[in-house]
Amino acid sequence: MEKKIGFIGCGNMGKAILGGLIASGQVQPGQIWVYTPSPDKVAALHDQYGINAAQSAQEVAQIADIVFGAVKPNIMIKVLSDVASSLNKETLVVSIAAGITLDQLARALGHDRKIVRTMPNTPSLVNAGMTSITPNALVTQEDIADVLNIFRCFGAAEVIAEPMIHPVVGVSGSAPAYVFMFIEAMADAAVLGGMPRAQAYKFAAQAVMGSAKMVLETGKHPGELKDMVCSPGGTTIEAVKVLEEKGFRAAVIDAIEACMAKSEQMSK
Ligand SMILES: NC(=O)C1=CN([C@@H]2O[C@H](COP(=O)(O)OP(=O)(O)OC[C@H]3O[C@@H](n4cnc5c(N)ncnc54)[C@H](O)[C@@H]3O)[C@@H](O)[C@H]2O)C=CC1
Numbered sequence: 466m467e468k469k470i471g472f473i474g475c476g477n478m479g480k481a482i483l484g485g486l487i488a489s490g491q492v493q494p495g496q497i498w499v500y501t502p503s504p505d506k507v508a509a510l511h512d513q514y515g516i517n518a519a520q521s522a523q524e525v526a527q528i529a530d531i532v533f534g535a536v537k538p539n540i541m542i543k544v545l546s547d548v549a550s551s552l553n554k555e556t557l558v559v560s561i562a563a564g565i566t567l568d569q570l571a572r573a574l575g576h577d578r579k580i581v582r583t584m585p586n587t588p589s590l591v592n593a594g595m596t597s598i599t600p601n602a603l604v605t606q607e608d609i610a611d612v613l614n615i616f617r618c619f620g621a622a623e624v625i626a627e628p629m630i631h632p633v634v635g636v637s638g639s640a641p642a643y644v645f646m647f648i649e650a651m652a653d654a655a656v657l658g659g660m661p662r663a664q665a666y667k668f669a670a671q672a673v674m675g676s677a678k679m680v681l682e683t684g685k686h687p688g689e690l691k692d693m694v695c696s697p698g699g700t701t702i703e704a705v706k707v708l709e710e711k712g713f714r715a716a717v718i719d720a721i722e723a724c725m726a727k728s729e730q731m732s733k
Pocket residue numbers: 473474475476477478479500501502503522535536537538540541544561562563584585586587638639
């Protein structure tokens with residue numbers, strides 16, 4: 466890709482995108498400009514990746530063809546309002562903020578702006594991200610292809626209608642946190658069974674990754690894959706019974722329902 470890419474804000478999620486993009490080799494570090502208020506952190510990113518360190522958010526807005534707004538949701542509107550007049554007419558602005566709608570973004574940037582609202586997740590850092598993309602009406606098919614291409618450098622990406630952002634946050638944006646909790650809990654159990662901790666994380670994480678791959682690659686229903694593990698009178702069905710007794714599925718559904726509700730509330 467030939468375009469210049471800018472980051473305003475580059476913390477956990479910005480770095481995941483930046484790192485994934487550079488690792489893919491599709492964008493050279495010299496095509497990327499980064500601004501955060503901490504010159505030390507930008508210098509560290511320059512040293513690590515070779516990206517250009519910008520002196521201001523306005524500089525990023527002036528130079529880049531595609532500008533990522535990667536700051537916390539509570540300051541996104543202020544930060545984008547401050548750069549609105551520095552953007553070129555054709556610049557594409559990509560927001561990754563949870564809870565900030567296309568309409569709110571257009572009010573900050575101007576209603577003639579090309580804006581894409583996205584919801585990525587941190588596994589982007591290891592080439593296994595999942596990102597949703599919602600363009601506004603001014604975004605062209607070519608722009609959409611560019612944005613999909615960027616996010617597909619380090620994972621999967623799909624276009625969704627804006628209201629689907631809430632399920633996306635629940636099942637993908639926030640989901641790594643609960644999966645890490647699941648892995649941690651499984652490893653704790655293995656430690657209880659006498660396994661050294663480092664080895665326990667490896668077994669637990671590999672089991673989760675392999676199971677996810679089976680869902681994606683076999684196309685089989687997750688219930689069928691579960692049944693394949695449960696030998697009659699065996700060990701697995703004992704664990705399944707306890708999980709059902711403890712309300713495992715209901716706990717997961719309730720948790721994601723709370724996540725979706727918060728996402729909706731943040732959008733108001
Ligand atoms: N962490 C996650 O798993 C996900 C986060 N998001 C979204 O990503 C966005 C960023 O989240 P994180 O990366 O986790 O936050 P973070 O706190 O790690 O990073 C925020 C970045 O913004 C910079 N910053 C602070 N004030 C600034 C300003 N005035 N101008 C320019 N830069 C400024 C900080 O220096 C830092 O680089 C949020 O809007 C969040 O909703 C979306 C999906 C997943």
